[in-house]
Amino acid sequence: MSVEPSSHHIADTAIGGSAPGEVVVASEVLLDGGERIRCPAAPLLRGALRGRGLDARLAPVTARRSRDGEPATLLVTGSPTEGCGLAVAAHDAHALAVARAELRAATAAFGARRVLLASPRSFCAGVERAIEVVERLLEKNGPPVYVRKQIVHNTHVVRQLEQRGAVFVEDVEDVPEGVTVVFSAHGVSPAVREAATARGLDVVDATCPLVTKVHAEARRFAQRGDTVVFIGHAGHEETEGTLGEAPDRMVLVQDAADVATLEVADPRRVSYLTQTTLAVDEAEAVVDALRAKFPALRGPRSEDICYATTNRQDALRAVVEESDVVLVVGSDNSSNSRRLAELARRGGTPAHLVDDAAQIAWTWLAGASTVGLTAGASAPSALVEEVVAALSGLGPVEVEERRVTSEDIRFAPPRKVVAP
Secondary structure, three states, X not given: OEEOOOOOEEEEEEEOOOOOOOEEEEEEEEOHHHOEEEOOOHHHHHHHHHHOOOOEEEEEEEEEOOOOOOOEEEEEEOOOOEEEEEEEOOOOHHXXXXXXXXXXXXXXXXXXXXXXXXXXXXXXXXXXXXXXXXXXXXXXXXXXXXXXXXXXXXXXXXXXXXXXXXXXEOXXXXXXXXXXXXXXXXXXXHHHHHHHHHOXXXXXXXXXXXXXXXXXXXXXXXXXXXXXXXXXXXXXXXXXXXHOOOOOOEEEEOOHHHHHOOOOOOOOOXXXXXXXXXXXXXXXXXXXXXXHHOOOOEOOOXXXXXXXXXXXXXXXXXXXXXXXXXXXXXXXXXXXXXXXXXXXXXXXXXXXXXXXXHHOOHHHHOOOOEEEEEEOOOOOHHHHHHHHHHHHOOOOEEEEEEEOOOOOOOOOOXXXXXOO
């Protein structure tokens, strides 16, 4: 047995039940004499090994004294009852070397830490409504339920709904004629609605009501003769849907640099709208650039950036300065989640966007005694709980929630999914 820094140990012992070449990350390790080592940080280790090209799986393992030619168990413990363990076939030199390297890297992440939970975080009312639409249709009509694009931008939500019978397609042309199709929370253009009608599809619209508000403003501004400048991200589904409301009168700008080169037919008739999931401070900078160039600029009566986006950014600001590192739970294609990570980095704090605990790297945690933790509006709260549990496997964790406001908004589902 070799002793690593502090009280972390790496020991080689045999383990039963593993096949040659198999890598098993221990969800728990049962030692001789009945002692049980919990491994709540197992998802981090499994993710690290998969990142190194090993096909690791999670399972409980039972350790016993080693014999020549039998698989090896490598165990790192940070306390008498918790640690990280895995089993590797002893003759698989490459897997054994990678396992040793990852467990040694893990020791740098062991230690007591504080977790600052930003609140509000996770699901917003629009996301909850969109998911509820698909779930109700699955319960009411049974599978399959077709959904154009991802209902919300989160891989876990999409995977869980797929397992229940939802079928996600790129466009309405991929939906069989005459069946039901759900439009995602991000909204669609009139052209998509027309295409659905042409195929005889029964549309259930799960567009977030706050996105619907922006669409109505786009139509209103265009009808009064304005050039409508939409501040958003090119290629995002919300951007495409909004621009489609008045394609002949709308232009897209992404930043102040785009404003500098913008030309319009009548500088006295310019209005602006924004994507609902932008960073508030960045959007304000673009609006300021527009107003400097077009003094007669008009905007919406109320802020387009949605309450949930604003609240989650404000909540993160309440913890970021005290954090050594920030973890944002959310998928890479989630605009509001990406903005959270960018906000932390602009403040000088390292920040990482992760789908789940398995994507957390040891190096991010080394020396980080305080971790700021939040989640985008499309990320389930259970994923945040899993991250906290994983961190607790590396040492004692003190969790402190920082709440900047409470959210009690709820959007009713469409009548089509409520009616019997």
